Amino acid sequence: MPLNWFKLSLQLNKFPINRAQKLLDKIREIPEDNYEDYLESKKFEILDFHLKNNSFYREFCEKDNFEKWEEVPVLQKAELQQKLKTRLSKNFKKRNIYVGKTSGSSGEPFIFAKDRFCHALSWAGFQDRYQWHGIDLNKSLQARFYGIPLDLYGNLQERFKDRISLRRRFNIFDLSDGKMEIFLERFQKSKFDYINGYTSAILLFAKFLKSRKLQLKEVCPSLKLCIVTSERLFKEDRELIESAIGVPVINEYGASEVGLIAFEDEHKNWIVNSEDLYVEILDENNKPVPNGQEGRVVITSLYNLAHPMIRYDIGDTGILSEKSTPKTPVLQKLIGRTNDVARLANGKLVPGLTFYYVTKTIIEDNGNIKEFVVAQTEPDKFKIDYVSEKAFTENQIERILRAIEKYVGKDLKVLFERKEVLDRDKSGKLKQFTSRI
Template identity: 55%
Template sequence: MNLFETTLRLKGFPIREAKKRLQEIQQLSETEHQAYVHDARQKIFDFHLRENLFYRDFIGDALFEKWEDIPVLTKKDLQIPLKKRLSQGFTKKNSYTSNTSGSSGTPLFFAKDKFCHAMTWAVIIDRFGWFGIELDTSFQARFYGIPLNVKDYQKERLKDRLSNRYRFPIFDLSEEKLEEFLSIFRRKKFDYINGHTSSIVLFAKYLQKRSIILSEVCRTLKYCITTSEMLFPTDKFLLENQLGVPVANEYGASELDLIAFTNEKGAFQINTETLFVELLDDNDQSVPFDTAGRVVVTSLFNKAHPFIRYEVGDIGVMDEASTVKEPILKQLIGRSNDNAILKDGKTVPGHTFYYVTKSIVEEDGNVKEFIVEQTALDAFTIVYVSERELTEKEVKKANQSLTQYVDGDLNITYKRVEVLHRNQSGKLKQFVSKIDLIQEN
């Protein structure tokens, strides 16, 4: 018996039908797939225009000759009670409802109809299957946060047991705790690791310090799947070396679906079965290949709630090797709203500060992890966890790199801490602007 899929069916999610529909879509030819996406996106748009009062008010009386003319929907547009955004015939009781972590700002409460949610799981099952991972039988080492209140804590622990996974809580990542993690890997026969990128990277750095290859300690370990945060090439190299297994990356949005996943060829393949993904410029028009654009997604199956040309909040680059059926995300750069605004009015993506700093301060393995905080138009603080304080020479080198790539008139300070703050889900926000908070006070 497949306990995982049985549980989904008992909760009213038609996973068998969803897997069958997914298989039908995957069997379409390139030309047929293009027609399928074109037809599916138009049908879901027409449905919500007819059945969803919120979306009808959002669109207004305008008529659109081209898909590209349909207005982009943002999280700001959705900041009204969920019940006012549901389509006719859908309620919180007959839909799947949840909320985002709020890592990009205000948490978003959302809904999916039950077939749509089943399609989400069908895609996840399919993608993990690319690497021989069975959600029901493969034993997962889960690097995630966990609620601290007793009721939700016990609920998550029960879900872990039913889902054949062991959770490594990541709010305490001290060396003592990482040593405990290692001892658990020695005892348990994990098939794969899944969890937040930064915490798994930190564990890999600990293994590197101890000169340990994890797959030699846990010989059943086959894969690592990172999620929720950026996976830099240097980090992927570190993970594959220290874990001793291939690393796949997962990019998704809980309100939507799994957006992209590393395929068997190592490419970051976009989900075109249940989503239509666009990369847009500031005028809401598609950008060419190899050009950065805002990630905008249409959910092709969600009838309970409209996510049509919905801006996720990330910046990505499409590979020129992309096809209609298998588009490839060449690069996922970071959050579109994580920008640093400088004194001269210049706007710089926050990931620039993080990436430039990373290339300097992590060279010798002293700095375990860090975040960048903007505290004023010309002031930034690098908050870091390390074995020792950064030397004057290291600070000077990092400052030189930042002023070279970003601006020559910056006030940069460094703050060493024991642990970095993660949100409730365990996600680490790598760039934080505190300017709005300062101005509000």
Template identity: 55%
Template structure:
């Protein structure tokens, strides 16, 4: 919601705080918003032509201006889009300066690094206009759900650097962006009580953060018999991101937060990839990205078929992300149109499979989901993660106030054998806190098999 244009100057300055920060950092947000408006106002008939031209334009630019990309492709012309080779994160494991396009320097672009949740962390860059367009798009997406990033106060469930300089820098950014960060590296009962007290004291407008951390907080609220909206009535909505949101977890969040839940799928090196619209559909970003689902040979699959998700960043001239395999698998809905593509489902990460002694290969989320559905029936367990130690040996780490008893453990082992395979050795480890990545994400499955 925007403040009336006749409001006094101090209120106007507060409302425009977020945009002012972007301008001060050299990101042309006003120009980017004008371009986004043009994209949004294109007709259905014109959109496909615009999309094809934009794809061809960014491809031609990098073939001519990025020596690393031209070496990667080894060709200067392609007859069809499917012929263009798929990039992986492993292809980008080299110094950033060697990956930048002509006339772009690390000091003049936006530089960041991925979380490494796929197993291949790397530093990436965006030119300032492309990054401004990313933010213009995010601002617009949030507006569709009534969130004004220029004035709303955000409760942020994210990780935070532990070194003194990084910590202070992140806290300053949070202050300037009008948000309070809840440190998800400490999700102990005492700290969750502190979280709740902050919600009672501060007038937060929305929650945004990693799914697993917000779900854990919701379980704590259930134990306390608290609905968050009651103690913090200014709250309007909750956005979950970066991790799988299961339907039972969504229901828990809706019940205990008392808020509408909007699920986001994105990648720091790109943009928001898909965002739930008002109808609850996961609408794909076709404004700044081109999203495809492809087979093992890089050919685009018909809508409705599962494959690898590959993405082209349509505006980033500093660094090429063209037919870039993000590491996830998914399905584009059969009813998608060029102007309104819908992501039907995410089916897991390409590198997250459990290999069983029989040779059977199962998506890790299947293993996790079977275990989760049983282990949480106890009411004791707050979080779990699965570690495959050997072909037949799996460890289930869980956060709980007390140990699971033998009956509960046997019930879980039986469920795993029923849905996956008999003869698996399951061990259990109760932990006070589960290990998270540097960014704060909870990796639900890890394989320690060599190769």
């Protein structure tokens, strides 16, 4: 009997995936007519839990009960930029939770936590959605277009996780034509079932295939699907990727701190996760807007007992379709999450999200770094503007420069400027990386 690699990898890390999948099945059996009652009871249940068991959240709310959901304050990322241990609920410690760092793609990084069951439930949701398209996380081999930590421990840890999760990583820190040729050779030699990764990296690979007048499906006949994530997917880019790769492109919307937010079905309807999340679209006064109107995406994690994610402003703007129902909300449009590509003088192309790996080297569990943005001003010059309680130390600057050399390239000039506030776009969102060349 073949091993279930996906389940095994979670069980090895003490995440109760079997229990999570049973709960997910139970939630999905709730009839549409009763689903609003389910959401209403779960969101007040998680709210009451954190008001009783989380001193950080109780202090943030400034009261210990709410009669109306609209009265619950919206949680901003800036409020979470403090030591994790001050934000954990009673009886949760680092030894019995999952700890992660946000990508900082909005420019506001922080460290977050989930209890083990909540984390398993997130993965059960991913497994369920992938099965819509014939992808089984226990058996299907993934070509993974992501970055990877380049320090020895982080690199080995990630590669081990890849191995037991049936993922083979394509390092996207260099997307020059020479590296693309190596990517192509790997597809010729392996039976990949699907591609998953950053939109910008997959798009560049698709353009490379087009320039070679190749379709990837002909080179790797086992390919069934391409899943793009983390960055905005434009209509013309989807068409180019589908043409060059030869399989359907599916748009995934998620965030590490809350898990899967929305996933496209076979009809390209962007179905919002309503099982373990409650997703609202709010106006500038934190009031819900009617379906069909644009607003801020605000999310409540219904099962995270370790850390409150209640009416959490994810930093994106979106629209829910008018055909949405409580059980099946449909995301009509997501605004934001576009990412530029850094182009170096030697021809190397580096996705903007690479700078997540750079900044991750100095994101510490102390809340000092509040916001940052990176701009490329010339082929060999970058500028980092940041807001922090204290200026970067020489040691921190040295660590950033070493990380830039490791992840981006050598002989680059970097200017640092500490600011009181950073410039935002008209939606109020920061863009972590921008190319000005």
